[in-house]
Amino acid sequence: MSAHAPIHEIGERHMLPEGTTFNDVTETVARITETKAPRGWWILFFPSLGLLGLMVACIGYLVTMGVGVWGNNAPAYWAWDITNFVWWIGIGHAGTLISAILFLFRQNWRTSINRFAEAMTVFAVLCAAIFPALHTGRPWFDYYLFPIPNQMAMWPNFKSPLMWDVFAVNTYLTISVIFWYVGLIPDLATLRDRSKSLLRKRIYGALALGWRGSHRHWQHYERAYLIFAAISTPLVLSVHSVVSFDFATSVIPGWHTTIFPPYFVAGAVFSGFALVLTLMLIVRTVFGLHNLVTIKHLDLMNKFMLATGIMVGYAYAMEFFIAWYSGNPYESWVFFHNRLGFGYLDEQGNWGPLWWSYWAMVSCNVLAPQVFWSKRMRTSIPVMFVVTIFINIGMWFERFVIIVTSLYRDFIPGSWGSFEPTWIDICLYLGTFGLFMTLFLLFVRWIPMIAIAEVKYTLPQAHPTHDDHHEEDHAHAAEAAPAPAE
Amino acid sequence: MSAEKKTGGKKPTYRIPESDGFWAKTSWQASAVLALVGLGLCVFGFTQNPERFGYAYLFGFFTVLTFAFGGLFYVLALHFTGGHWGLTARRLAEIIGLSVVPTAILAIPLFAGVATGTFDLYDEWMGSHHGGHGEEHGGEHGEEHGDDHAEPAEGEGAHGEAEEHGSLFAPSVARAQEFPPQVDPQPPIRSHEVHTPQMEAAHHHIIEHKSGYLNQGRWFGFAALYFLIWIGLAVFYFRSSVKQDDAPKKERFELTNKMKKVSALGAIAFGLSLTFAAFDWLMALEGSWYSTIFGVVIFAGSAVAVLALIIVLGIGLHRKGHIGNALNVEHFHDLGKLMFGFMCFWAYVSFSQWMLIWYAGIPEEQTWYHKRWQDGWKAWALFMMIGHFGLPFYFLISRIVKRNLGMLRLGAIWLIFMHVCDIYVFVLPQYGGFGPSAIDFGALLFCGGVFFTFVFRMLMRVPLIPLGDPRLERALHHHQSH
Numbered sequence: 001m002s003a004h005a006p007i008h009e010i011g012e013r014h015m016l017p018e019g020t021t022f023n024d025v026t027e028t029v030a031r032i033t034e035t036k037a038p039r040g041w042w043i044l045f046f047p048s049l050g051l052l053g054l055m056v057a058c059i060g061y062l063v064t065m066g067v068g069v070w071g072n073n074a075p076a077y078w079a080w081d082i083t084n085f086v087w088w089i090g091i092g093h094a095g096t097l098i099s100a101i102l103f104l105f106r107q108n109w110r111t112s113i114n115r116f117a118e119a120m121t122v123f124a125v126l127c128a129a130i131f132p133a134l135h136t137g138r139p140w141f142d143y144y145l146f147p148i149p150n151q152m153a154m155w156p157n158f159k160s161p162l163m164w165d166v167f168a169v170n171t172y173l174t175i176s177v178i179f180w181y182v183g184l185i186p187d188l189a190t191l192r193d194r195s196k197s198l199l200r201k202r203i204y205g206a207l208a209l210g211w212r213g214s215h216r217h218w219q220h221y222e223r224a225y226l227i228f229a230a231i232s233t234p235l236v237l238s239v240h241s242v243v244s245f246d247f248a249t250s251v252i253p254g255w256h257t258t259i260f261p262p263y264f265v266a267g268a269v270f271s272g273f274a275l276v277l278t279l280m281l282i283v284r285t286v287f288g289l290h291n292l293v294t295i296k297h298l299d300l301m302n303k304f305m306l307a308t309g310i311m312v313g314y315a316y317a318m319e320f321f322i323a324w325y326s327g328n329p330y331e332s333w334v335f336f337h338n339r340l341g342f343g344y345l346d347e348q349g350n351w352g353p354l355w356w357s358y359w360a361m362v363s364c365n366v367l368a369p370q371v372f373w374s375k376r377m378r379t380s381i382p383v384m385f386v387v388t389i390f391i392n393i394g395m396w397f398e399r400f401v402i403i404v405t406s407l408y409r410d411f412i413p414g415s416w417g418s419f420e421p422t423w424i425d426i427c428l429y430l431g432t433f434g435l436f437m438t439l440f441l442l443f444v445r446w447i448p449m450i451a452i453a454e455v456k457y458t459l460p461q462a463h464p465t466h467d468d469h470h471e472e473d474h475a476h477a478a479e480a481a482p483a484p485a486e
Numbered sequence: 487m488s489a490e491k492k493t494g495g496k497k498p499t500y501r502i503p504e505s506d507g508f509w510a511k512t513s514w515q516a517s518a519v520l521a522l523v524g525l526g527l528c529v530f531g532f533t534q535n536p537e538r539f540g541y542a543y544l545f546g547f548f549t550v551l552t553f554a555f556g557g558l559f560y561v562l563a564l565h566f567t568g569g570h571w572g573l574t575a576r577r578l579a580e581i582i583g584l585s586v587v588p589t590a591i592l593a594i595p596l597f598a599g600v601a602t603g604t605f606d607l608y609d610e611w612m613g614s615h616h617g618g619h620g621e622e623h624g625g626e627h628g629e630e631h632g633d634d635h636a637e638p639a640e641g642e643g644a645h646g647e648a649e650e651h652g653s654l655f656a657p658s659v660a661r662a663q664e665f666p667p668q669v670d671p672q673p674p675i676r677s678h679e680v681h682t683p684q685m686e687a688a689h690h691h692i693i694e695h696k697s698g699y700l701n702q703g704r705w706f707g708f709a710a711l712y713f714l715i716w717i718g719l720a721v722f723y724f725r726s727s728v729k730q731d732d733a734p735k736k737e738r739f740e741l742t743n744k745m746k747k748v749s750a751l752g753a754i755a756f757g758l759s760l761t762f763a764a765f766d767w768l769m770a771l772e773g774s775w776y777s778t779i780f781g782v783v784i785f786a787g788s789a790v791a792v793l794a795l796i797i798v799l800g801i802g803l804h805r806k807g808h809i810g811n812a813l814n815v816e817h818f819h820d821l822g823k824l825m826f827g828f829m830c831f832w833a834y835v836s837f838s839q840w841m842l843i844w845y846a847g848i849p850e851e852q853t854w855y856h857k858r859w860q861d862g863w864k865a866w867a868l869f870m871m872i873g874h875f876g877l878p879f880y881f882l883i884s885r886i887v888k889r890n891l892g893m894l895r896l897g898a899i900w901l902i903f904m905h906v907c908d909i910y911v912f913v914l915p916q917y918g919g920f921g922p923s924a925i926d927f928g929a930l931l932f933c934g935g936v937f938f939t940f941v942f943r944m945l946m947r948v949p950l951i952p953l954g955d956p957r958l959e960r961a962l963h964h965h966q967s968h
Contacts, residue, residue: 007957009743106571245841249842251848257778258777262838318779325776
């Protein structure tokens with residue numbers, strides 16, 4: 001760990017306000033689960049519940065009527081369903097990156113946001129899983145996807161990347177849930193110890209798995225945390241890489257390109273950070289977490305988005321350049337006619353009718369984050385809120401562009417089509433927000449949404465040598481008491 | 487200096503003393519001797535077989551260049567992330583990055599050879615743009631190789647396999663027939679991949695399409711631009727860092743801020759120039775082939791290579807006590823983890839490229855891998871998978887290995903060797919069938935010798951760690967939590 005005094009002259013600052021005590025951290029976080037929900041929570045909760053109902057209704061309708069109620073058609077066999085799937089899976093990646101990779105890189109600032117982002121990972125993967133499950137057409141046969149011995153001697157086709165997806169996503173979900181839960185244990189014990197009512201004590205007590213905070217417990221905990229971080233790290237790469245294989249193993253121009261795996265991963269982290277930040281800004285205001293999620297955290301997250309946005313921009317540029325460089329007219333057609341809307345006109349002298357979606361994508365994903373070059377913009381809450389919304393939209397469009405604009409005007413003009421979403425496409429997508437937000441709001445209300453123990457770890461007084469060198473900047477933060485449970 | 491006072495009884499100077507015969511003299515002198523031996527082999531190779539020498543020299547030159555890439559990356563990444571644990575290895579990276587200056591000089595024979603047509607590396611597309619050279623050259627090609635080569639000459643090899651190629655490229659034949667027959671079929675420049683007149687026409691058509699990018703003027707112009715960017719960055723970071731060593735406190739902060747400021751845009755310029763250099767110098771060896779991930783693959787290999795080299799040099803200096811405790815087992819463990827991580831990343835991107843091309847099975851994309859599977863290259867290709875990933879993965883994953891300096895050094899030396907093999911398989915299969923020659927070895931020896939002479943000389947001239955960095959204290963007292 002690196003609890004060292006920041007060097008102000010080179011722009012370093014303490015992440016948390018000076019003088020933050022261990023008790024402040026516990027109080028700020030645990031209080032949320034112990035007091036009545038603020039009005040803002042209810043204002044968000046009821047619409048979310050409504051949307052969740054809408055999702056259930058849409059799924060019911062879809063299962064009854066069949067996937068024909070979606071706007072998918074020939075040639076746009078995949079459309080909003082897979083777009084939403086990839087988008088939601090991508091959202092989850094920020095959580096894993098923050099909890100695993102930033103942990104391995106000892107980025108201690110992550111402690112204020114990791115819990116929150118990990119929870120989003122779990123909920124986002126649940127939302128994502130709905131779409132391919134329904135997309136099979138007969139979701140009651142989805143168990144065929146698993147290698148279950150059966151009398152029909154049917155076996156999943158392991159040569160298909162769609163099959164790899166089933167395993168990648170399930171592994172991801174399992175590991176994410178366990179990792180999240182392991183991290184929660186000390187904090188659940190804190191809630192247990194603070195409980196006033198017997199019921200609360202029992203429930204949190206059961207969830208805390210007998211945590212007593214002994215040295216032995218901490219030793220096991222830290223070891224488990226490290227192992228899970230190491231296991232999760234390849235998962236950050238593998239899940240979205242496998243999702244990209246769904247497309248890239250094909251021979252469809254616009255899908256088949258070798259940069260897809262790292263490009264999808266960068267895009268996933270990019271979009272994940274954007275949604276984490278969008279929600280964090282709301283929650284931070286509603287629950288008054290300004291002292292734990294400071295503007296410095298937000299600044300760093302914005303830098304991350306700028307970096308991943310540039311990586312995504314690099315991938316767009318490579319795809320475009322190689323589409324032309326390949327000399328393959330079909331590749332060029334997809335990029336110039338279907339997407340860019342420049343050159344390669346059809347017989348009527350038009351370019352692809354969905355060209356605007358490509359431009360929406362580029363504007364939101366590549367142009368919008370460029371404002372973060374300026375420190376003033378990176379530290380302005382309204383600006384970052386708007387930009388993260390843009391990125392969320394842009395990343396949805398990215399998947400839409402990849403999927404639909406590669407399909408709807410392909411090799412043979414005779415088979416061209418177009419794509420229009422139906423109301424059920426729209427309602428189902430909105431409905432998954434209901435699922436996500438309902439779970440998310442329940443989480444922030446009942447589970448410590450900031451990792452109490454881990455934040456304490458980053459405070460200067462947690463550092464063993466804290467008392468050795470009192471320098472001017474943390475001289476008055478000298479509350480070197482050991483971490484109390486309350 | 488605060489950095490020095492905490493390192494125990496003996497004050498390390500972080501300099502190589504004149505008294506150390508190996509680091510002060512033998513190292514660079516031996517490198518220089520190797521470079522001279524390499525030069526001799528190069529001259530011999532050039533007179534014997536200039537075509538082969540072109541490929542061999544590109545291999546040697548690019549291998550050395552990737553180390554410079556890695557060095558630049560390490561320096562840029564430390565600055566824009568504000569990381570501190572890796573600081574004490576930064577001076578080594580700065581010196582390796584600065585080797586792009588001698589590498590620019592090493593590039594001169596390559597560019598001269600390409601410009602004059604002595605090297606036929608890019609004749610597939612460059613040839614058609616300077617007069618009748620390509621045709622003439624291509625005509626002679628087959629015979630020449632038939633005589634000169636001990637290994638299966640590509641001309642023969644290709645003819646011998648015509649049937650196999652024919653079936654592999656059957657879809658291309660069908661596609662080729664779409665093009666009007668009046669397209670003047672260009673004679674095959676390297677007879678390796680173009681066989682029937684239809685295929686030649688199709689091939690020519692694609693090469694024509696690319697002439698806006700693949701042409702001699704742009705190629706040379708961009709090459710100059712790349713070197714300008716790299717030399718600019720390397721010199722800026724080296725100079726600023728050395729200046730910081732003895733600068734007063736206030737100026738040190740200013741220099742750190744300045745270096746940080748340049749790093750973000752510098753990284754973008756670096757990333758793009760690396761990508762297009764990889765396209766221009768390696769991917770364009772096969773004018774019709776393309777892969778969007780290619781730049782990332784080269785980048786990943788460079789990162790592994792430089793971390794391995796830093797580990798090897800660092801452990802050497804650490805053992806002699808020249809670097810004090812500034813690089814100790816904690817730092818090497820972290821550098822080892824990073825090297826391991828980038829090795830996995832290399833495997834990930836290399837696998838992605840290969841798997842997607844294999845799975846889709848589009849003939850025009852297969853050519854690159856086809857060449858690396860035929861004519862004796864198969865064993866080499868398999869060796870890359872095992873040697874550059876499989877074996878070192880199981881070796882380096884262990885914490886015990888990464889914290890045992892002897893074993894870590896062994897792993898790092900192995901990865902440097904594998905990196906050289908990796909660049910070899912990028913370049914030489916484009917020349918023809920597998921058959922290592924003294925010419926390849928000579929080119930590597932020459933370029934590598936020049937590189938190491940430079941690196942060892944520079945190590946003598948400057949302190950071994952960035953003494954003036956404000957965060958140095960932290961890096962010196964780096965302890966791991968995991």
